Amino acid sequence: MRSADIIIWGGGSLLTDHTGILSIPYWFCLLLLIKIFLHKPVMAWAQGLVIHTILGAFFAKRVFSLVDIATVRDHDSYLIAKRLSAKKVQITETADPAILLEGTSLQKGESILREQGIPTDKPLIGVTPTFWPLYHRTYDLLPYAIARRWGLRKHRGQKKIMELLSAYQASMDLLIEHLNCNILLLPRYANDPWPDITYLRQLKRSSKHPERVYLIEADTYAPKEYFSLWHHFSCLLSGTMHDCIVACAVGTPCVHIVYEKKGEEFSRAAGMQDYVLPLEEFLTPQGQEKAAELVRRCVALRKEKMQMREECRMRLRKLAEKNLEIFDTLVERALTPSHEH
Numbered sequence: 246m247r248s249a250d251i252i253i254w255g256g257g258s259l260l261t262d263h264t265g266i267l268s269i270p271y272w273f274c275l276l277l278l279i280k281i282f283l284h285k286p287v288m289a290w291a292q293g294l295v296i297h298t299i300l301g302a303f304f305a306k307r308v309f310s311l312v313d314i315a316t317v318r319d320h321d322s323y324l325i326a327k328r329l330s331a332k333k334v335q336i337t338e339t340a341d342p343a344i345l346l347e348g349t350s351l352q353k354g355e356s357i358l359r360e361q362g363i364p365t366d367k368p369l370i371g372v373t374p375t376f377w378p379l380y381h382r383t384y385d386l387l388p389y390a391i392a393r394r395w396g397l398r399k400h401r402g403q404k405k406i407m408e409l410l411s412a413y414q415a416s417m418d419l420l421i422e423h424l425n426c427n428i429l430l431l432p433r434y435a436n437d438p439w440p441d442i443t444y445l446r447q448l449k450r451s452s453k454h455p456e457r458v459y460l461i462e463a464d465t466y467a468p469k470e471y472f473s474l475w476h477h478f479s480c481l482l483s484g485t486m487h488d489c490i491v492a493c494a495v496g497t498p499c500v501h502i503v504y505e506k507k508g509e510e511f512s513r514a515a516g517m518q519d520y521v522l523p524l525e526e527f528l529t530p531q532g533q534e535k536a537a538e539l540v541r542r543c544v545a546l547r548k549e550k551m552q553m554r555e556e557c558r559m560r561l562r563k564l565a566e567k568n569l570e571i572f573d574t575l576v577e578r579a580l581t582p583s584h585e586h
Contacts, residue, residue: 250579252279253572255290256318256342258507260308262301264381265388269296269304276311286579289315291342291568293507294322296329297383305329309336314575316568319510337571340514340564343490346472354473357466363459368426370540371478371497374413374448375433375485376441378504378524379405393438409524410444412533414451416482419537421454424544426479428458431471433485435464480543482536484524486511493517493558498543498550500536502527516550516557 246252254276262269279285289312296302306329309315315330316339317323323338330336358365379402380389392398417428430449432441442462449458472491475481481492484502492499493515501512504524512521520539526532543550 246279246283246285249285251572251575252283252285252287253290254287254312256292256316256568258293258295260292260301260305261295262298263295263378263383265385266298266300266383267386268388269301269308273304273308273311276308280311286313286575287311288313288572288575289317290572291316291318291339291565292322292326293318293341294325295505295507296325302329309334314571316571319507319514321506321510335571337567338564339567339571340561341487341490341511342565342568343487344494344558344561344565346469346491346494349469349473349476349495351473351476353470354475354477357461357470357474358477361459361461363429364427365477368424368479368544369429369477370417370420370424370426371429371431371474371481371483372413372417373431373433373481373483373485373488374409374445374502375483375504376402376406376409376444377433377485379409390438406444408528410448410451412528412536413482414448415530415533416527416536416540417448417458418453419534420482420540421452421457423537423541424479426457428452429474429478430458430460431474431488432460432462432464435462479547480540482540489515489517493554493561496551496554496558498547498554500539500543502536514557514561516553 259272260269296305309330312334315334315336317326318339318341320338326336420426430445432445434441445460449455449460452458475491475495475497478497481497481499483489486508489499489501499517500520501508502522502524503509509521512518520543522532522536527536
């Protein structure tokens with residue numbers, strides 16, 4: 246860091262307190278140390294803000310007093326940042342840079358499917374559940390991963406997780422029966438201390454058609470290799486916003502199970518607002534049927550919706566490219582000798 250001209254701090258949901266009350270104070274202390282000891286300009290890059298507590302707002306406001314320039318990835322984050330900004334720091338609404346993902350290979354995806362023994366003779370529906378919101382609490386002092394390594398919180402959120410698994414199982418079974426498709430389950434976190442693989446194994450076993458459900462367990466692929474699978478999905482059913490962003494980037498239809506406002510905002514910006522289902526609704530029998538119906542509609546209307554999705558994707562790409570444009574202005578400012586100001 247000492248040799249750097251600029252520090253990029255980002256991005257994604259770092260200024261959030263819904264996963265632990267000490268998260269935002271931690272980032273404040275880190276940025277304060279950078280400013281005190283390194284005296285470097287700092288850019289807050291494509292930040293997403295989720296702030297529920299007075300303590301979180303208190304420290305987030307002071308975080309914005311330490312950065313020199315900031316971009317945020319959605320409109321709600323922009324409104325929060327403008328409200329909290331204690332000085333006249335430039336804050337620009339952009340988009341998540343993940344939409345700029347390039348280089349994913351159709352051929353690499355085919356290779357991975359062959360390696361994993363996943364047939365391609367039927368439509369393939371990707372399913373990427375997330376258990377993230379069920380692992381955390383706003384007033385946790387320890388991050389979940391550290392607590393798990395210390396043997397704590399082994400049964401955190403178990404009842405809700407079982408409900409979520411049951412909901413995915415019901416929707417998957419409907420899809421297999423109505424679309425004559427295969428299902429590919431993909432974990433968000435494949436390694437300890439995260440128990441995602443255990444839950445997805447359970448989900449596969451609980452299906453009425455386990456022989457049609459596949460699971461990639463090994464975390465052995467680079468991100469671009471992993472996301473090359475998205476090219477081969479007839480549709481993606483996902484509980485995670487970033488998997489939906491990748492789907493948008495590569496042109497794959499997606500149904501999004503949302504648990505936060507950020508997911509709704511992205512889906513609206515991507516032209517996917519008709520293919521969003523709130524998590525609490527998904528946990529009901531009617532919601533599980535609706536999720537399956539939305540996937541079927543996505544598959545049926547894939548070609549008809551292609552143009553609209555492409556227009557939304559290009560708009561989001563332009564917004565995401567603003568992050569780099571704004572970074573360039575900070576670079577120019579940082580490298581300009583002080584006597585020229």
